[in-house]
Amino acid sequence: MDDVCGILVVDKKIGVTSHDVVARVRKNFGVKKVGHAGTLDPNATGVLVLLLGKFTKMSGIFLNQDKEYTAVVKLGERTESGDSDGKVVSERPVTVKEKEIRAVVLGFKGESEQVPPMFSAKKVKGKKLYDLARKGLSVKREPNIINIKEIEVTRIDLPHVGIRVACGKGTYIRQIADDMGEKLGCGAHLTELRRIRSGDFTLSRAIPFDALENMDAERFSESIIRI
Incomplete structure (x- = not known):
């Protein structure tokens, strides 16, 4: 999935770092370029916006959002x-x-x-x-x-x-x-x-972190938000 491009919203669970979420996506789905739009502490949970492919170049835009x-x-x-x-x-x-x-x-x-x-x-x-x-x-x-x-x-x-x-x-x-x-x-x-x-991304659009473990490529692709 080297050419994947878009946004993936994950509901980070307690005890994992924002980098852990990025690493899981890289490893499980072969996405080379993955970043995020705002760190969550390990003990925090909730919306973590992942930027995939060319979207990593727009991290500044997403970081500045409310x-x-x-x-x-x-x-x-x-x-x-x-x-x-x-x-x-x-x-x-x-x-x-x-x-x-x-x-x-x-x-x-x-x-x-x-x-x-x-x-x-x-x-x-x-x-x-x-x-x-x-x-x-x-x-x-x-x-x-x-x-x-x-x-x-x-x-x-x-x-x-x-x-x-x-x-x-x-x-x-x-x-x-x-x-x-x-x-x-x-x-x-x-x-x-x-x-x-x-920003505009809420928990209703987020995938639970644990769901990434057994998610197949098709479901992963369907979960990517392409703007």
């Missing part, structure tokens, strides 16, 4: 990584009221500055921040201008808070979770993250 997520934030614990993988660095009682939580969450809407977390794939002087963070190093990061188009609380079951976020490029949801904890005065970290939309 994305939408659902997430669960745990209040009362701050971790070094901003998610449940990291060591807990502070614990505080959760005494905030629901109306305070909703007000803080809604306060993220619009344009603002966000400092990228150390545990991220962003590069500083050619080095990925998470590589430095794993060595116990911390470097100065310049803030990015981000744009939260939509944000809402979907459920509150303390200490857990569910949120939905539609945002522009370069937004780190784990940093929103960390900032929520700071604003509420109790600390917080991200426990679940699912991307439900990337």
Whole structure:
């Protein structure tokens, strides 16, 4: 399938990297040119847009498109990584009221500055921040201008808070979770993250990652979106 060209939308499962998904498509279907339009952390799930063939040259277009997520934030614990993988660095009682939580969450809407977390794939002087963070190093990061188009609380079951976020490029949801904890005065970290939309591509068009294992060439070809 060297000449395959188009888009494949995959529902990435927890525990696999975005590169694992790319490698699976290369190996199982013989597609040489495969890229993706925005990394998902290993512990995140959901929409991963794969670019096949000549579409890899248009990665910049797809990377710049808005994305939408659902997430669960745990209040009362701050971790070094901003998610449940990291060591807990502070614990505080959760005494905030629901109306305070909703007000803080809604306060993220619009344009603002966000400092990228150390545990991220962003590069500083050619080095990925998470590589430095794993060595116990911390470097100065310049803030990015981000744009939260939509944000809402979907459920509150303390200490857990569910949120939905539609945002522009370069937004780190784990940093929103960390900032929520700071604003509420109790600390917080991200426990679940699912991307439900990337650009115009939603979960309804996504193939489960495990389905790629036994998919035949015909079904694979039918699953490719050709624009």
